[in-house]
Amino acid sequence: MALLQIAEPGESTAPHQHRLVIGIDLGTTNSLVATVRSGLAAILGDELGRPLLPSVVRYLPDGHSEVGYEAQAKQALDPRNTIVSVKRFMGRGLQDLAHREGMPYLFDDAPGMLRLHTAAGLKSPVEVSAEILRTLRLRAEASLGGALLGAVITVPAYFDDAQRQATKDAARLAGLPLLRLLNEPTAAAIAYGLDNAAEGVYAVYDLGGGTFDISILRLSRGIFEVLATGGDSALGGDDFDHRIFCWILEAAGLKPLSVEDARMLLTRAREAKEYLTFHGVAQINARLNSGEQVDLTLTTEIFAEITQTLVAKTMQPVKKALRDAGLSVAEVKGVVMVGGATRMPQVQRAVGDFFRQDPLNNLDPDKVVAIGAAKQANLLAGNGLAGDDWLLLDVIPLSLGLETMGGLVEKIIPRNSTIPTARAQEFTTFRDGQTALALHVVQGERELVSDCRSLARFELRGIPPMVAGAARIRVTFQVDADGMLAVTAREKASGVAASIVVKPSYGLSDDEIAGMLKDSLVHVRDDALQRALKETQVDAERLVEAVSSALARDGDLLSADERARIDHDIGKLQAAVRGDKRRQIMLAIDELEADTQDFAARRMDKSIRQAFTGRNISDLGSEAGEARTGETV
Amino acid sequence: MEFNADHFTLFELPVAFRLNAAVLDHRYREIQSRVHPDRFASAGEAERRLSLQWATRINEAYQTLKKPLSRAKYLLHLAAHDIEGDNNTLMPADFLIEQMEWREAAAEARAAGEHHELERLHHRLQRDIRERYEEIAVLLDDGHDLEQAADRVRRLMFLEKLLAEIDDAMAACEE
Numbered sequence: 122m123a124l125l126q127i128a129e130p131g132e133s134t135a136p137h138q139h140r141l142v143i144g145i146d147l148g149t150t151n152s153l154v155a156t157v158r159s160g161l162a163a164i165l166g167d168e169l170g171r172p173l174l175p176s177v178v179r180y181l182p183d184g185h186s187e188v189g190y191e192a193q194a195k196q197a198l199d200p201r202n203t204i205v206s207v208k209r210f211m212g213r214g215l216q217d218l219a220h221r222e223g224m225p226y227l228f229d230d231a232p233g234m235l236r237l238h239t240a241a242g243l244k245s246p247v248e249v250s251a252e253i254l255r256t257l258r259l260r261a262e263a264s265l266g267g268a269l270l271g272a273v274i275t276v277p278a279y280f281d282d283a284q285r286q287a288t289k290d291a292a293r294l295a296g297l298p299l300l301r302l303l304n305e306p307t308a309a310a311i312a313y314g315l316d317n318a319a320e321g322v323y324a325v326y327d328l329g330g331g332t333f334d335i336s337i338l339r340l341s342r343g344i345f346e347v348l349a350t351g352g353d354s355a356l357g358g359d360d361f362d363h364r365i366f367c368w369i370l371e372a373a374g375l376k377p378l379s380v381e382d383a384r385m386l387l388t389r390a391r392e393a394k395e396y397l398t399f400h401g402v403a404q405i406n407a408r409l410n411s412g413e414q415v416d417l418t419l420t421t422e423i424f425a426e427i428t429q430t431l432v433a434k435t436m437q438p439v440k441k442a443l444r445d446a447g448l449s450v451a452e453v454k455g456v457v458m459v460g461g462a463t464r465m466p467q468v469q470r471a472v473g474d475f476f477r478q479d480p481l482n483n484l485d486p487d488k489v490v491a492i493g494a495a496k497q498a499n500l501l502a503g504n505g506l507a508g509d510d511w512l513l514l515d516v517i518p519l520s521l522g523l524e525t526m527g528g529l530v531e532k533i534i535p536r537n538s539t540i541p542t543a544r545a546q547e548f549t550t551f552r553d554g555q556t557a558l559a560l561h562v563v564q565g566e567r568e569l570v571s572d573c574r575s576l577a578r579f580e581l582r583g584i585p586p587m588v589a590g591a592a593r594i595r596v597t598f599q600v601d602a603d604g605m606l607a608v609t610a611r612e613k614a615s616g617v618a619a620s621i622v623v624k625p626s627y628g629l630s631d632d633e634i635a636g637m638l639k640d641s642l643v644h645v646r647d648d649a650l651q652r653a654l655k656e657t658q659v660d661a662e663r664l665v666e667a668v669s670s671a672l673a674r675d676g677d678l679l680s681a682d683e684r685a686r687i688d689h690d691i692g693k694l695q696a697a698v699r700g701d702k703r704r705q706i707m708l709a710i711d712e713l714e715a716d717t718q719d720f721a722a723r724r725m726d727k728s729i730r731q732a733f734t735g736r737n738i739s740d741l742g743s744e745a746g747e748a749r750t751g752e753t754v
Numbered sequence: 755m756e757f758n759a760d761h762f763t764l765f766e767l768p769v770a771f772r773l774n775a776a777v778l779d780h781r782y783r784e785i786q787s788r789v790h791p792d793r794f795a796s797a798g799e800a801e802r803r804l805s806l807q808w809a810t811r812i813n814e815a816y817q818t819l820k821k822p823l824s825r826a827k828y829l830l831h832l833a834a835h836d837i838e839g840d841n842n843t844l845m846p847a848d849f850l851i852e853q854m855e856w857r858e859a860a861a862e863a864r865a866a867g868e869h870h871e872l873e874r875l876h877h878r879l880q881r882d883i884r885e886r887y888e889e890i891a892v893l894l895d896d897g898h899d900l901e902q903a904a905d906r907v908r909r910l911m912f913l914e915k916l917l918a919e920i921d922d923a924m925a926a927c928e929e
Contacts, residue, residue, distance in 0.1 A: 195838070272795070300795050344783055444925055501795035512787040539817070541791060541810045601806060602791035667797045718800040725804050727790045732781070733766055 140270040140502040142300065143261045144308070144494025147274055147288065149208040149330030149357055150461065152176050153488060154257040155495035156265060157504065162312070162492045165264045173487065176330075178252045179203040180239035188256045188645065190571075200225035200384040202240045205358055207253075208234055209331045210246035211291075212283030219355060220363060223387070225380035234287065245633075247290045254295035268655055270663065271300035273498040275490050277332040278304035279352030279438075279518045281564050282576050282606050289603070296652055298659070300501045302603040305329070306336035307347060307515055308493030309459040313484055314340045315496065315511075321454035322348075323444075326472050326480070327490075328435060329460040331357040335439045337446040337453070344515045349445035349537045351438035356431065358394070358462035364427045365390035365419065369405060373415045382409045393419050398464045425467040432471045439475065445537050456480045461487050514539050517604050523596065524561035524570045526551070533598045536566065540604055545597040554586040558594055562608055581610040585616045654703045661698045661706050667693055668717055671724060680721045686716050757808070760832055761815035771829055771894040773819065782816040822887050823914055826894065826907050835900045837907060849909060856916055864923040872924045879917050888908055 143165075146153045151173040155164045164172040171190070179192035180202045186719075187195070196203040204226070209218070228236035236243045254274075261269060267449065274297075276288050285302055306325035313319060319340050327334040334352040338345060366387050369375070378386070386407060395401040397419065407415040443450065456472060458480045463469065472480050495512070516539055522532040523546070534544050550558065558581045565573030582721045584592050593613040600606050606681060611618040631637040668691060694709040762769045765781045787793075789808035817822045830837055833909050856879070863871040886906060893903040 301792070346786075440925070440928065444921070497792075501792055503796060510787075512783065512790060513792060514786070539813050541806050542813050543810045599806075599810065602809070630871070663796050664798045667801070714799050717798065721798070721801040721804055724809060725789065725801075729785055732788055734782045 139504055140259075141265050141267050142270050142495075142498040142502040142504070143257075143265075143272045144303075144491055144496070144498045145254065145272055145274045145297075146308075147208065147253065147276075147291075148176055148490075148492060149206050149332060149359065151330070151487065152253050152257060153491035154261050155488075155491040156261065157495050157499040160506075162495045162499075164488055167260060172262045174253065174256060175205075176207065176253050177203060177205050178249050179242035180244065182240040184241045186241065186252050188252050188664060195379055197385040197388060199408055200380045201227060204237060204239070204244075204249050204413070207246050207249040209355065209359070210237075212251060212281070212285075212287040213246075217355075223363060223366065223383060225384055226428065233283075247287050247294060250288070250291035251294035254291055254297055257442070258295055258297050268659060269298065270502060271298045271498065273301050273303050273308075273494045273501065274299060275303050275305045275308050275494050276326075277329070277352060277354055278334040278336055278347075278350040278626055279307050279332065279354045280604075281354070281519055281574055282521075282604075283574065284354065284605055286416050289605075296656075298656065300498055302605075303494055303497055304334070304336065304347075304350070304515055304604075305332075305490045306334045306459060306575060307338070307345065307513065308352065308491075308497065309457055309484075309489045310338050310340070310345055310493070311496055311511070311513070312489045312493035313481070314338075314345060316484070317379070319455065322446075322448060322452055324439070324453050324456045325459055326435075326439070326456055326463065327352075327459040328462040328468060329357050330462065331355070331359050333357060333435050333438070335435070335442045337442050339449065343511045344514065345511060347516045347539075348448070349442040350516055350518050351445070352435050352518070353434065353438060356434060358391075358460070360431055361394055361428050361462065361465065362387055362390045364431065365393055365424070368417060368419070368423070368427050369417060372417050373413075374417070375409075375413060376411070379410055382411060383516065385409070389415075394424070394465070397421050397424050398466065406708050407480060413686065421466065428465075428467065432467055435468075436471065436475060448649075450476055453478075457484070457489075458482050459484075459486050459489055515602075515604070516540060517542070517600055519564045520566055521562070521564055521576075521598055521600070521606055522573070524563060526747035528570045530563055530565075530568055530570055530573055533596070534600060538600070540600050541596060543599040545595050548594045548596060549590050550587065550592045550594075551589050553589050555589065555592070556584045556586055557582045558584065558592075558610070560596065560608070562598075562606070562611060564606075576606065577608070579610075579615065581612065583615075583672060584612045585615045585617075587614075651653065654701060657706050657710075659704050661694055661710055664710060664713060665694060665698075668713065670718065671717075675720075675724050675727060678727065683716075683720070687713070687720070690716050713736035757811060761819050761828060764812070764815050765819070767819075769829070769832065771822075771826060771891045773825065774800070775820075778816070778819055779833045782812065786816075801922070822890075823907070823910055826887075826890050826903065829894055830900060830904055832905065833900055835904055837904050845908065845912070849912075850910050853912055853916070857919075860916070860920050860923055864926065869924060869925050872920055872927065876917070876924065878911065879920065883913050883917065885909065901910050 131353060143154050143156045153164055153174065155162055155173060167174065174189045175193040177189065177192040177196065179187040179195050179199060192203055195480055196205060204552050212234060214233060215228055229236040229238060229243060234245060236245050258269065259478065272292065274288060274292055276285055288302060289299060308325045309325050310323060314515045323338050323340060325336045325338065332349065332352065333353050333356040336350040337348045339348055361538060369386055388659045389405050389407050393405050396403040401421055403419045405415060405417040405419060409415065453476055456476050456478065463486050469480055500511065517534065518535045518536060520532045520536045521534045522530040525531045533546050534542060548558065559578065560581065561570065561578050562576040563570055563573040564576050567573050581594060592611055595613055596610045598606060609618065660743060667689065690713040697706045697709040763777055766780065767773065786809060789805055789812060791802065791805045791809055794805040810843050827837060860872065860875055863875065886909065890903055890906050893899045893906065
């Protein structure tokens with residue numbers, strides 16, 4: 122596709138070394154890490170060359186853990202301490218889980234997010250995910266031969282604020298500097314779009330191990346624009362396994378099972394599912410610990426029948442997303458299939474029937490997300506070549522709002538708003554002399570607070586006493602490029618303010634994370650202080666490089682005095698980086714940041730001005746068209 | 755370029771209701787590709803904050819101008835003729851009766867599961883809405899009659915809501 126020229130003509134981007142960045146697909150069943158080397162995106166395999174890392178973590182009594190194939194092999198032996206599909210627990214409380222009875226774990230219902238009792242102690246899903254991320258980080262560092270500057274980690278587009286925050290926390294715990302959270306279907310669209318020079322409207326149907334996403338995108342001239350997204354963050358291949366599992370129990374007339382037997386039969390169910398992708402019938406044979414023998418034959422017809430409602434369940438969000446995008450089936454040029462679960466013939470058939478075209482399966486559904494993430498990481502790090510550039514416009518999947526009187530929700534930011542975005546709304550007091558206002562932030566599409574997900578509660582205090590309705594409280598919602606929400610409230614007359622990065626009511630506090638970090642380091646070959654110093658040094662080097670290239674390009678925007686101060690700050694920071702005092706480096710960073718603030722603003726203004734003066738004839742050609750008064754879409 | 759400039763100035767467009775949508779799209783993308791946080795992912799704190807503010811600002815401006823109803827409201831706002839937060843929803847009786855008839859027709863069709871009837875209502879209403887926007891274009895751009903334009907905008911707020919309800923009903927029928 123023709124790509125947007127971001128750099129001005131005649132202006133080359135400052136030369137710099139290739140930065141080591143990775144893309145991670147943190148999946149329910151398997152995880153992958155990829156990077157871009159010499160312009161090509163590639164999956165980084167383990168020492169045996171295996172691309173996938175099973176998302177399985179086993180905790181041992183001595184506090185150590187096993188991750189991946191090693192852990193997966195033990196799951197029937199030690200089901201209680203072997204955590205599979207932890208992604209389904211991220212940012213979730215116990216009451217959120219469906220068919221918990223099939224799970225062998227000892228849950229602890231902690232406020233906000235559940236915990237798991239293991240041989241190595243109580244573990245949060247964030248810690249379990251961090252084990253997976255840490256393994257991938259070490260794999261990447263070994264393969265690339267250096268410390269990583271950053272990572273793009275993918276999340277289901279339909280992940281809410283709690284699930285995104287949990288993923289961010291896991292990255293932090295794993296010692297991975299996060300460049301961006303990227304939606305999985307968007308990552309797939311990037312990989313597909315760049316590879317196939319695709320233009321037009323595409324749907325990405327992403328059925329993973331535990332999550333389902335549908336995204337509708339418009340691809341054009343170096344722009345990936347998400348028009349609408351939808352899904353179900355608790356629906357995936359796991360549920361198909363579970364249906365087979367239930368069918369086995371019924372068909373074989375089994376009594377209640379031990380956790381070991383249940384885990385083994387679930388594994389047999391998964392194997393049967395995978396076998397049926399290429400065969401008409403699958404044999405299910407198992408000898409249980411209880412002595413019972415299972416010998417069954419599962420046909421594709423029975424499999425399709427018992428999973429029909431699951432397939433149908435994916436089509437509702439598909440319809441809704443198309444409607445939200447204001448498009449009909451006929452306008453969709455292609456449907457990209459992502460996620461291992463889309464290999465099932467009944468899924469392929471249902472998608473093909475709905476969109477009235479054959480789905481696109483030319484990319485490996487297991488790898489496409491990690492590849493897209495690596496490409497985006499490369500772009501974010503500025504490793505791309507001039508002209509080989511694209512703009513990604515993504516959306517939030519769920520509406521954000523506030524609780525109002527009577528348990529109703531007032532939507533502040535509607536779903537499918539392009540991010541980053543902000544909206545402000547005014548509220549007032551309803552009692553004379555009221556000095557505080559409680560704010561309850563929720564996410565979801567329903568009208569009742571009780572049907573939406575509670576994100577945070579906070580209070581604006583110190584409002585001067587006034588008659589009811591006189592106070593003017595402006596509440597601002599800001600959603601950043603990761604899809605994360607921050608809320609601020611301010612009473613206009615008095616200037617009393619309160620703000621919150623939406624987090625406390627579900628996630629982990631900073632103290633908890635610090636505690637987990639300390640715990641994890643006892644058992645890992647990582648030196649915490651050394652790593653923190655290294656990270657700060659990388660940050661500092663990144664900043665020096667960014668400022669230096671800004672000076673080279675836009676130095677004329679500064680007075681001699683300003684320039685001298687910035688040069689001095691750079692020298693000081695460089696000297697600090699050579700030392701090993703983390704605090705000194707941080708102080709020098711702050712100083713340089715403060716002294717370049719105005720410079721940054723001037724540069725941004727200049728760049729925006731150039732957006733228009735840099736236009737050429739061919740650009741103007743595409744602007745021709747009748748003036749319209751109606752909808753533009 | 756002023757951060758606080760009005761939405762039209764931001765995109766170097768004339769302050770008017772009639773708008774070249776292709777130009778708006780093109781300029782939105784051009785500016786966004788310069789200010790978007792993805793351009794500053796490895797920049798310093800100050801630049802990242804600025805980028806977030808600008809990208810948010812550009813998105814807001816684009817969304818406001820893209821849709822005719824919000825564009826009309828915004829023009830009234832610029833002319834200090836705000837109707838946002840306006841409690842003056844007193845509409846003429848004939849308009850309200852007409853509204854009730856529309857609503858009843860939609861509710862009946864929905865209850866009976868008559869997708870076809872809903873589709874017919876949808877197209878009729880859409881045509882009606884389009885004509886009203888033409889009228890608003892004349893009132894705002896040619897006649898500069900803010901009073902009348904504000905009245906039409908209030909009516910359109912009702913009609914757009916009604917259209918959304920009919921669409922919801924059609925979706926409910928499909929399920």
